[in-house]
Amino acid sequence: MTRYFTDEHEWIDVDGDVATVGITDYAQSQLGDIVFVELPAVGTSVEKGKDAAVVESVKAASDVYAPITGEVTEVNPALEADPALVNSAPEGDGWFFKMTIGDSGQLEGLMDAAAYKDFVANL
Template identity: 65%
Template sequence: MTVKFTKDHEWIRVEGDEATVGVSDYAQQQLGDVVFVELPDVGRTLEKGKEAAVVESVKAASEVFAPVSGEVIAVNPELEADPSLVNGGAESAGWFFKLRLTNPSELDGLMDEAAYKEFVEGQH
């Protein structure tokens, strides 16, 4: 299992040709209290770097981008019922969707956890 991060603060956990995607803990801290999420439809094909979902907080609405290309094979039904899961477990229970990867080599351009932590520290 591999976990990678994007400069837009998404994480992707890869197991075989499937991946789970969500927003990082840093992102949920910046957003504040999450009040709504809009998830992609199962079966939709996502392109790397394109909008995949929307997360709204009391502060702002933000797009969630697909870290890699793939087909949506599942969404987190609990997240639609309780968007605050993003705040309580951004990198666990608050996942957004699962993808079947169509181009695994796209993972090579993403940051590992150490590189992401350095990136975030540079944001302050």
């Protein structure tokens, strides 16, 4: 499994032709306590760079953007009951949705872990 990152602080794990999407630890720390997550419906087509989900914290609401184009195949049901999973396990159990990979070439524009770490260090 390969993990990529966006400059909007989403991560995407790629396993074959399926990708899992969530927000980074940096993103959740900037948002504060997460109180609500609005996930896309299964079957929704998402487009790279466009909003795919919404996360609300005690500070603000923020869009979660699709890192690549594809179709949502599964959402994380645990977030409905416990949105704080995004705070406690943002890059694990706090994932948002799984999707098909519409164009694997779009992965080339994303950062690897080292590049993302450097990106965050310079914010």
